[in-house]
Amino acid sequence: MESVDQPRTTSSRPYHHGDLRNAVIEAALSLLKERGVEGVTLRQCAARAGVSHGAPGHHFGDLKGVLTAIAALGFEGQVAHQEAALAGRTDPVERLAAIGGAYVGFAVTHPAHFSLMFRRDRLRTDDPAFVAASGRAGEILLEETYRYIGDHPHARQFRDMVWSIVHGYASLLISGQKKPPENPEAAAFQMQLAFLRGFDPDTLG
Amino acid sequence: MESVDQPRTTSSRPYHHGDLRNAVIEAALSLLKERGVEGVTLRQCAARAGVSHGAPGHHFGDLKGVLTAIAALGFEGQVAHQEAALAGRTDPVERLAAIGGAYVGFAVTHPAHFSLMFRRDRLRTDDPAFVAASGRAGEILLEETYRYIGDHPHARQFRDMVWSIVHGYASLLISGQKKPPENPEAAAFQMQLAFLRGFDPDTLG
């Protein structure tokens, strides 16, 4: 049981790491899971990757660079989770509800990662990879909205309502403001289903 | 134009401040507004209050204590804003929509303060004042929900939907995920109104 915070070995380690960028990201992800957003530091990432404290800077510029990179991975993971939840479903209502359920499911399963994704102050929000990943997350919701209500004049407004509900629900659970049910993903799925069945989009305007 | 980060004067300042607790809170609030949550530090609070860097600790224990105190003030301010929005309104639908609008209005007007209120990692969430203030914020929403749908079997579930929508909308605006409309409070009011008019609570269950 060796301490994971120390360099692997001081002897016979090559001067160049070889794949430091990925090693730092790996370290950042483990720190994020174990210690939350504030626990991700450049020096700890360097230690876990077995390099000097300044090394990560050459690949990411600064801490924001690292956090932005793993935030983008967060959006990708969330989208992947959503796409998995869609698999095999054909009913547009169920698909939209499944998207929402997966949104919340990802959030409660990876609370620190989810939080980071919306921590504007800690991210470089104009980073191309981040923009692409977060943009895709919004698109998948819009696509399923169109599948549900077609070319409705207020489709975007409707999407924003759906988005607000699931994002708000996830945020309230994570912040401890609302106590989580046994199965948050299923609860979110049901809530979304209830909303879709009970709400008439033609009311918008 | 003297720097506000420095002690007021080093000469003729009494050894004891007299009202340091309030001075620190005042300093913390200004730092929060100017520099965001991460900009609120014990040392900066001390400097703005004109005392030594260790002095705030005697009144708040640690940084979490200061942040918790101003987070509680945040909930109180939000509730006050909501109650002001209720003034003169009698229609239960409009009242509930106004609560939601004020919820979002407070958030976009005081984004850093709003963010802090839900930053569990930076707060002592079992602090009595914090518990009371945040609890009151949930109650006012529940009260207006009851006024709207009466003693409905799924009143709490309905409240959670309303809460999720406004909280999610506010969060998406603040995190920059959704671009804000001209008047966010009015937009939230309208969205809430649309939701209440278009959604049938009896669908729940």
Added chain:
DNA sequence: CCATGATCTAGACGCAGTCTACTTTACCGG
């Protein structure tokens, strides 16, 4: 009037981000 406790100061410690100068090494054109 004085002792006691609350309040405040000042210094130290460790950890953080970031900057700089320097070392090591990969690689590419000749």
Added chain:
DNA sequence: CCGGTAAAGTAGACTGCGTCTAGATCATGG
């Protein structure tokens, strides 16, 4: 094959932070 150049990594310094400690100051009640 070789040498120069740029990338990658090291090590130290600097500042700011939270927090702890020992000591100074002062208000207050007995």
